[in-house]
Amino acid sequence: MTEVDERAGKRVGWVELYFDLVFVFAVGQVAHGIVADPHWARAAAALGLFATLWWTWIGFAVLYNRRGDDSRVADRLFVLAGTIPCGIAATQAHHVFEGHPAIFAAAMAGVRLILAAAHRWPRAGGDQRRIGWGYAVSAVLFGVSAVLPHYGFLWAFALVQEAGFLLLGDGRNRRRGERPTRAARWRLMLTPPRDPNLAVDSAHLAERFGLFMILLLGELVLTVGTAALERPADDLGYWLALAGGLVLAGALWWVYFSSAVEIYERMLGYSGGNPALAYSLYAGGHLMPAFALLLMAAGVNLSLHESPPHAAAWFTTAGLTIYLAGTRVFATGSRHWYFTLARVAALAATVNLALLDRVLPAPAVVLVIAGWAVGAAAVTAVIRQRTRARLGEDPVAFLRQVADRRRIEPEGGGRTEGGGRPEGSGGRTEGRGGRTEGGG
Structure with a gap:
C-alpha cells in the first residue's frame, strides 16, 4: 500500500x-x-x-x-x-x-x-x-x-x-427497490457522495476530533492536579492518586491515538469523504467516548476527596468501560463466539473494578484502574496492528466486520475490485492530504 x-x-x-x-x-x-x-x-x-x-x-x-x-x-x-x-x-x-x-x-x-x-x-x-x-x-x-x-x-x-x-448520506445513492438493510447501508458508506459539496475532508476531520479529545483528556489531567493540591504532601494517597490519574490519562491517550485515530481516518478516506460514514465514526461514534472522559474526570476528582462517595469508583470504571467499548479496543473482527464472550467479559470486569473500593482506599482503586487501562492499551496495540493490515488489504471487508460482523453480499453489480473497493469508486484513497491510486 x-x-x-x-x-x-x-x-x-x-x-x-x-x-x-x-x-x-x-x-x-x-x-x-x-x-x-x-x-x-x-x-x-x-x-x-x-x-x-x-x-x-x-x-x-x-x-x-x-x-x-x-x-x-x-x-x-x-x-x-x-x-x-x-x-x-x-x-x-x-x-x-x-x-x-x-x-x-x-x-x-x-x-x-x-x-x-x-x-x-x-x-x-x-x-x-x-x-x-x-x-x-x-x-x-x-x-x-x-x-x-x-x-x-x-x-x-x-x-x-x-x-x-x-452528515447523513445522500439518499440518491440508494437504488430503487433496494431493501434498506443494515448491510446495504454500511456498503453505501464506502461509496463517495454524488454531490462533491457533501464530501467531508477526512484528514481535517480526524485532526479536529483528535485535538478535541486531547483537550478532554486535559480535563482529566487538570482534575488530578487541582484535586491533589488539596491533599497534604506526606499523604500516601496523594501520590497514589497523582500517579494513577496521570497513568490513566496516558493509557487513554494511547488507546485512541496509537491506532483508533488512524483507522477512522483511513476508513473515511476510502469512502471518498462519505458524510454518512463520517457521522457513524465521528459525530455519533465519538459522542459516548468523549463523554466517558468527563465521567472519568468526575470519578477521579471525587476519589481524591477526604470522604469519597461510593459513586466515585463507579463513575471511573463506568467511564472507562464506555471509552473502551466506544473505541472498540477489544473488537477483533472475528465471528467466533468465544471472542465475543471474551470481549463482553473484559468489559464487565472493567466496570466491576469499582467493587475494590470496599477493600481499598479510593486513591488505590484509581491506581488499580489505571493499571487495568494500561493492560487494555497493550491489548489494543496487538489487535490494532492486525486491524491496520487488514484495512489496507480489504477496506470493504473491514467495515463489514466493524459494523456488525455480518457478511455483506454484493448486490446488483456491487462487486469489489482493486483491494476490495466498491466498483465505480475509482480506486482512490483520500488520506491526510494525499491519495493512493489502485485501491490501496
Missing part, C-alpha cells in the same frame, strides 16, 4: 483551536456538575447536557471542514462570534442541573443563529442554504424551550434534525 503524504492537505485552523478552548470550558462545567451532586441521575442529566453542547461543536467542525478557510475574514468572524454564546452557556450549565435552563437555551439559540447565517452566506450553494434553514429551525426550538417547562423534548428534536441534515 502506498504511503500517504502526512504533510499536505487541509489543516485545522488557528481560529478553530481558539474556539475549542472556549468550548472545553463549557463541557468542563458538565463534569463539575457531576462532582457537585455525585448521583447517577445527575450523570444522566450531564449526558443530555453534554450531547447538546457536543452537537453545537459538531456544527462548527463540519462548517469549517466543508468551507472554512483561515484566510477569509468572514469565516473567522463567524467562529469567533460563536465563542460568545458558548461562553455564556458554560457559565449557565449548573443552572440547567438546577432546573433553570432559560439563559443556557437562549445561548444555544444564539449559536444556531450564527451557524444559520454562516451557511446562508451569499457564496453558499443550495445544500448549504438548506442546512442554514435547518439551523434556523433549531434556533427557534431552543428559543421556545427557554420559556417552556418540558424543554428536553424540544432540545432532543432539534439535535436529531441537525444530525439529519449535517
Whole structure:
C-alpha cells in the first residue's frame, strides 16, 4: 500500500483551536456538575447536557471542514462570534442541573443563529442554504424551550434534525427497490457522495476530533492536579492518586491515538469523504467516548476527596468501560463466539473494578484502574496492528466486520475490485492530504 503524504492537505485552523478552548470550558462545567451532586441521575442529566453542547461543536467542525478557510475574514468572524454564546452557556450549565435552563437555551439559540447565517452566506450553494434553514429551525426550538417547562423534548428534536441534515448520506445513492438493510447501508458508506459539496475532508476531520479529545483528556489531567493540591504532601494517597490519574490519562491517550485515530481516518478516506460514514465514526461514534472522559474526570476528582462517595469508583470504571467499548479496543473482527464472550467479559470486569473500593482506599482503586487501562492499551496495540493490515488489504471487508460482523453480499453489480473497493469508486484513497491510486 502506498504511503500517504502526512504533510499536505487541509489543516485545522488557528481560529478553530481558539474556539475549542472556549468550548472545553463549557463541557468542563458538565463534569463539575457531576462532582457537585455525585448521583447517577445527575450523570444522566450531564449526558443530555453534554450531547447538546457536543452537537453545537459538531456544527462548527463540519462548517469549517466543508468551507472554512483561515484566510477569509468572514469565516473567522463567524467562529469567533460563536465563542460568545458558548461562553455564556458554560457559565449557565449548573443552572440547567438546577432546573433553570432559560439563559443556557437562549445561548444555544444564539449559536444556531450564527451557524444559520454562516451557511446562508451569499457564496453558499443550495445544500448549504438548506442546512442554514435547518439551523434556523433549531434556533427557534431552543428559543421556545427557554420559556417552556418540558424543554428536553424540544432540545432532543432539534439535535436529531441537525444530525439529519449535517452528515447523513445522500439518499440518491440508494437504488430503487433496494431493501434498506443494515448491510446495504454500511456498503453505501464506502461509496463517495454524488454531490462533491457533501464530501467531508477526512484528514481535517480526524485532526479536529483528535485535538478535541486531547483537550478532554486535559480535563482529566487538570482534575488530578487541582484535586491533589488539596491533599497534604506526606499523604500516601496523594501520590497514589497523582500517579494513577496521570497513568490513566496516558493509557487513554494511547488507546485512541496509537491506532483508533488512524483507522477512522483511513476508513473515511476510502469512502471518498462519505458524510454518512463520517457521522457513524465521528459525530455519533465519538459522542459516548468523549463523554466517558468527563465521567472519568468526575470519578477521579471525587476519589481524591477526604470522604469519597461510593459513586466515585463507579463513575471511573463506568467511564472507562464506555471509552473502551466506544473505541472498540477489544473488537477483533472475528465471528467466533468465544471472542465475543471474551470481549463482553473484559468489559464487565472493567466496570466491576469499582467493587475494590470496599477493600481499598479510593486513591488505590484509581491506581488499580489505571493499571487495568494500561493492560487494555497493550491489548489494543496487538489487535490494532492486525486491524491496520487488514484495512489496507480489504477496506470493504473491514467495515463489514466493524459494523456488525455480518457478511455483506454484493448486490446488483456491487462487486469489489482493486483491494476490495466498491466498483465505480475509482480506486482512490483520500488520506491526510494525499491519495493512493489502485485501491490501496
